[in-house]
Amino acid sequence: MAARRITQSSINWTALAERVPENQKGFFTAFKAKSDGYLRRMMANPESAPKIDWEHYKARIPVQGMVDDFRKKYEALNIPYPSDNVTPQIEQQEREALKEVQEFIKQSNARIAGYEAEVSRLKSLLPFEQMTMEDFKDAYPDLALDPLNKPTYWPHTPEEQLDYDTKAPQDAAHH
Template identity: 60%
Template sequence: MASRRIAQSSINWAALAERVPPNQKTNLTAFKSMSDKYLRSVLANPETPPKMDWAFYQKNVPIAGMVEKFQKAYESLQIPYPADTLTSQVEAQEKQVLQEVAQFIKDSESRIAEYQAQIATTKSLLPFDQMTMEDFRDAYPDQALDPINRPTYWPHTPEDQKCDTPNEKAHH
């Protein structure tokens, strides 16, 4: 991969700041400060290394062959641009997260539909101040008093009921 000059930060800091929770804003600010400092230090240096005046050195250095040796070494120096080994991992992780997000959205839509059905059912009921005990029993059979099948004892709280088996306690 050829070396390319960084001209500006490719990070959309405003969009990132919107997604960061309030308790992490100081960390984001510190990270942005370090990133900006790094970018300034990169931009402070020239894009290409300075040109050497080899003729000047050949005239002024008395040792024969030394300038030619340094010139060959300087011109053959190639600093490799770091290879990108993490982009594929990040892209795979992004695909996985997008699948998880899609599954969460699908699950959320089914929960929303279920909750809307519950809301519709609740709205279709009589208001509690207009219900009779029979209406309440019809609407909420598991919560209504049933003295025949599930008798209770005063004060009718779950912890004050006599139960022969643990299963009966669960029904009260």
């Protein structure tokens, strides 16, 4: 007979529950209940088949050799445990997922370093309350008004400038 391969301590449900998001707690609880029900049903059955009292049947059945024939066939019967052909696929998926996670961690660390550099750069700037227009132009050249190289007209909106394309907003409104 096949041996039991599942034990009650094979899954750390507490560690698993800590990683489940709040919006999926119901699904997790249903999954755990289904798993526990399966485990209870499996544990209710004995690990090996009960022993058969062949002598009892020999004394009760009048046909000679019938019980011996059944006994030989029963003892020759071997039901193999199903072969495991999905574990290599799962392990391959786990390796691929681990590679993706490592790549994501590396990219995240690079982004974090960039964000920390940006934060330190912003902390080194003057506060907006103390900035002059020249300081703002030095800190944010793409946002600041440049009256010497590219003057703008009041109210300094794109629609009021000389190089404004009047067809672009109309075309955009039709789409």
